[in-house]
Amino acid sequence: MMYEQRQQPLMNRADRRKINGERRNAIEEERLEVVDLSGMSLKTLPNPSLNLATICELYLFNNDLQIIPESLTARMLNLVVLDVHSNQLKSLPNSIGCLSKLKVLNVSGNLIESLPRTIENCRSLEELNANFNKLSRLPDTIGFELVNLKKLSVNSNKLVFLPVSTSHLTSLKILDARLNNLRSLPEDLENLINLEVLNVSQNFQYLETLPYSIGLLISLVELDASYNQITTLPDSMGCLRKLQKLCVEGNPLVSPPMEVVERGLQGVKEYLSEKMNAGHKSPTKKSWVGKLVKYGTFNGRIGSRKDRQWFHVSPDHYHSFDGPDSPGYNRKSPKYTGNCSIEGLASPRQLGMFSPRRLFSPKNFF
Template identity: 45%
Template sequence: MDPSPRSLPILSYVMKKFPSFKRPAPSDFDVEQPLPMSPSSLPSGPYFELKERMPHLTNPKLISQMRSAVADVSQTRSILKKLGPRPDHEAVDIAKARLAEIENELEEVELAEANADNLKKKEAEREKQMYKTVISLDEMHESYGKLLTDAETRLEKIYEAAAAGYNGEDDVAVVEEVNEEVVRILQEANQREVQRIDLAKKHLRFLPEAFGKIRPLVVLDLSSNQFQMIPDSIAGLENLEDLNLSSNILTSLPESIGLLLKLKTLDVSNNKLVALPDSICHCKSLVELNASFNKLAYLPTKIGFELVSLRRLSIQLNKIRSLPTSIGEMSSLIFLDVHFNELQGLPRSIGNLTHLEFLNLSSNFSDLTELPDTFGELTNLQELDLSNNQIRELPLTFRHLNNLRKFNIEENPLVIPPKETVKNGVEAVRAYLTQRYHQLLLEEEEKERKRIEAQDESPKGWFTRSTSWLKDSVTTVSGNVSEIMGVEGTRNQDPLLNQQL
């Protein structure tokens, strides 16, 4: 969980130069009652050695604040590590839905008050506890993740303040100023209808609430600024079709963004978003969504069911571990870029994207090891990048991708098809997989033929044994009848019967 030098250069530098705190963890560690993180609980050392001092960081008050921030980062990381992997977002949503169903079932059982339902009630309670555990674990990850983000942000700001010559007399803070151009735009919007506003690269730190009153606005460009948040009042832009929030420092989007029902293009790339709000699913007019270069770990579970008009989805350079099953419902999607994530596989529903033309799944490295057999249903696919993964075998259905023109599968431990075949191009790959399919089909037919022959031989032996047994039985019965009926003369004749005759 060390900070990336690319995404957090200052924090990475600080954490490398600053001595780490090593605290003994108690054996009875409880994630719900973690150790206090107040300055009074910090150890008295270690302190800097002169050779390890960071540039600009000489003020005693700043050093004290830095120690506190580093301790918070260190302890929060430790807690997150002890919690283990975070549950999959879709699994959490399923757990919440199932928990609500169980609650209703338990209410029905209690109303029935029947002894026969006691066992069912106990089983439901056990299942309920299991789902609660999943939800609770996810909530703890969310809480401690925010604590970690806050602590890391504070750490960066302290060092930035030191570099700017901060003397340590007051708290580290940023004075917000209203940009003159923003004021001019708001005044102009009060006098006439404004449909386009371009505030890109204006070094803005916050957006006034009054922006939500510019109802005729169709295009709004706020890219390449220093926004940390967007006000909820943005929901008032009921005619907005194009919103560009790229290259800011946003950690979240307002839930009210779901009220932008006419929004067609949304660019939130190159921010610090850890999640997209579920309300984004209500933006049903969206045609293009770019959320690349963020910290997303998942997409909203129902995003595919709602954004059926989406044609382009760019979510590269995030931390996404899985795509939601609903992704297969994006029937209009023609462009999907998921490279540089942590994908551990693809849902089978991916095969439903029959209009998809471009797909980039490259650089998921050790996580992506195979493709589902439904992959061959992407019959309109023209460009495919699978490079830098751990794929060993392409599914046989890959041979159905007849429109594929550009194909990259470099840096994979590929066995089927052989790399020599791949070098000859996509046509050679399809031909190889087609031949392999027919070969496997013949082998399967041969196995089936032998199985049927074995079955045919088995009844024959049984019938022979049965016939032999039947002959023996008939012979025995015939002998007994002959003895009873007195065959061969007077054998076993009854004197009394003869006298009566």
């Protein structure tokens, strides 16, 4: 009884500290300011009359700004939203990397030719809009650092390639890269396990192929690859179970033929699935799925629940792995003694380990 009485005041003090902490956070949030200087024809920014560290949202769009001072962004440590679209900016300050709390950055409608590499330090960034600029490339390692990015819009630029690191943006839901000069897409797209919308339309005479890994985008709902020079859709697209919208008009398609395309999405998926199955059944046809079958990582059918229990994958995510009936499997212990067991081709932990290019290189056989 005495023990309980002694402990009670301690619990009360802990509760008071928690309440006081919540109050302090609420007071700090109340002190944060939203500053709107949009549509004022500003050519330079006025000297601020308030502490820059108190600004959480800054709107400077529809002005004539040509530069954002380094000292300005370096001191806005609590900034969450920065909107400077529709100005005359040719570059962004390197100090933008100081904005560790920044979640939304809109720099569309400017004259920016490249993004500073320091933008990788904005690790809280969830939305980046850089449409309608003059970007010829993105920072090479942008995908390794912006792990929380959910929307990347870079349409209407001069991009020739997307960096390989783009395939590491595992939180990405929307990727809009239309109206560029894209020659190809990264090979390891299967790592984009949350991608729902992919738009690579209107790269016109430049984009001629889509990678086979596009068929492993397990969350993809919309794909727009219209008005390019694509002649063949990858057979793997027949595995896109969640796909609801497919736009491929304006391409010189040979496979699938136009009469199949005119039957709609379901017709295209059935055609590609049949072609994929025919490919891996034929010993002479060098299909990607056929190689997966050969090396025991794909059996051409959806595994049963009993089969899938031996692999750490979600039943809804992947189509077909060899299960316990595989000759290389040891039933007494969950170890794969023949071919290498995997956690799933689209597992973010693999980070490109099982891309078609790497998996089937003569130097990288299991």
